[in-house]
Amino acid sequence: MSTKRNIRNDSDSNVEQSHLSFSEDPRREPCEKEIALHAGGDDTHFSVTSFKKAVYTKLLRRPEFRVDNVSVLDDDGRERTVDSLEEAAADPTHTVIGVVGRLPVGAVNIGTPRNSNSHADLVK
Numbered sequence: 001m002s003t004k005r006n007i008r009n010d011s012d013s014n015v016e017q018s019h020l021s022f023s024e025d026p027r028r029e030p031c032e033k034e035i036a037l038h039a040g041g042d043d044t045h046f047s048v049t050s051f052k053k054a055v056y057t058k059l060l061r062r063p064e065f066r067v068d069n070v071s072v073l074d075d076d077g078r079e080r081t082v083d084s085l086e087e088a089a090a091d092p093t094h095t096v097i098g099v100v101g102r103l104p105v106g107a108v109n110i111g112t113p114r115n116s117n118s119h120a121d122l123v124k
Helices: 053-061 085-089
Strands: 035-038 045-050 066-073 079-082 095-104
Touching (some): 053 095, 066 085
Antiparallel strands (some): 035 045, 045 095, 066 079, 066 095
């Protein structure tokens, strides 16, 4: 199911994209809708990849999250990568299906276990 939302985080600006649609890629199996967090030994930022709508839409709301690229599907079902939410919003046929970006190491806290195994609860 595709939803339209106002998301105000972009790699370089806070721009509202009121007509952006967000979904998960219907062609991907559930195991292919990955969430990945990676940092090298002395990195100041984690690289974050998510193809889970419940996770990436929350990441996009975080002011400290910086978008590196956005995976989109067009109306013909072709997947492509664009550099920003602004570029994704420029074409009304685009549906966002995933994002890659960066979070400062200080924004990530691995602590007390949650009472839920839901991926949506990973990002507050």
